[in-house]
Amino acid sequence: MRFIYCPLCGEKLSYRQLGDEVNVPWCDRCNRPFFDMFSSCVIVLVVNGEGKVALLKAADRVRAYRTLVSGYIQPGESAEECARREVQEEIGVVLHELRLIQTVWFPRGEQLMIAFIGYTKDQELRLSCEVEEAAWYEPEEAIHLVHPKGPGNASNLLVETWLKECQQKY
Ligand SMILES: [Zn+2]
Numbered sequence: 001m002r003f004i005y006c007p008l009c010g011e012k013l014s015y016r017q018l019g020d021e022v023n024v025p026w027c028d029r030c031n032r033p034f035f036d037m038f039s040s041c042v043i044v045l046v047v048n049g050e051g052k053v054a055l056l057k058a059a060d061r062v063r064a065y066r067t068l069v070s071g072y073i074q075p076g077e078s079a080e081e082c083a084r085r086e087v088q089e090e091i092g093v094v095l096h097e098l099r100l101i102q103t104v105w106f107p108r109g110e111q112l113m114i115a116f117i118g119y120t121k122d123q124e125l126r127l128s129c130e131v132e133e134a135a136w137y138e139p140e141e142a143i144h145l146v147h148p149k150g151p152g153n154a155s156n157l158l159v160e161t162w163l164k165e166c167q168q169k170y
Contacts, residue, residue, distance in 0.1 A: 001110065003034040039111045042083040043070040044118045045158035046093060051166055052136035053159065054091055054125065055145055059132040066145040068155045070113075079114045087118055091134050092126025095119060101161055106152040113154040117162060139163040 005012055006027035013025040018033060025034045045068050046054040055066035071086035073079055084095050095118040104113045125134050137145065139162050146155045 001037045003037070006030055007034065039109070040073045040079070040114065041070055041106075041109075041111050042073060042079055042086060042114050042116060043068050043154045043158065044083045044087055044095075044098075044116045045155075045162055046087055046091065046095070046118050046120055047162060048119075048123060048136055049121055050136075051139065051162075053139055053142050053162060054093075054134055055137050055142055056090065056131050057133040059130055065147040065155075066142070068146070068158065069118075073114075080116075083114075083116050083118060087120075090128050090131050092124070092128075093120040093122035096121060101158060102154075104152055104154040104157065106154070108152065113152075115154040115158050117158060139166050 003013055003025045006029065009027065009029050011027050011029045013027055013034060015023045016026045018024045026032070027034060048054070054069070056069065057063070058067055069087050069090045071082060073082045077085070080098055083098055087093060087095055097119040099117045101115045101117055104115055106113050127134055139159060142159050143156070143163055146159050147153055149156045149160070
């Protein structure tokens with residue numbers, strides 16, 4: 001998202017060069033830049049002690065594909081804190097380990113997805129009202145239930161990463 005007016009005072013922004021960056025939106029009244037903005041989100045593949053993964057069905061819309069835990073990072077929160085909080089809120093399990101796998105730009109939502117694998121010893125899933133259904137799946141099955149591989153698709157990337165790691169063990 002590119003600012004045209006200052007989000008603080010409403011003044012129309014001008015453009016100026018700041019260091020190496022050209023055409024930075026700038027408010028003359030507030031005397032500060034307003035860089036193009038996007039949302040940062042976490043997406044977490046939750047893995048249990050048996051190597052099974054948690055797939056969800058969101059309550060808010062009809063979707064053909066199962067999803068992973070995800071959510072927007074709040075101001076003041078790290079991506080890791082957000083990942084643990086969202087997992088606890090959405091499916092009620094505690095993570096004892098979190099691994100950053102990759103960050104992925106999701107063009108349709110103008111979002112930077114920060115993709116983790118999170119490990120839990122918990123088995124029981126306690127769902128929030130946002131989640132209609134959630135269950136543990138073998139990774140071999142899960143890869144067919146999430147959205148097919150494509151640019152910006154972090155859920156497929158995470159399940160595929162875990163599936164490959166499981167297959168390498170044998
Ligand atoms: Zn301003």
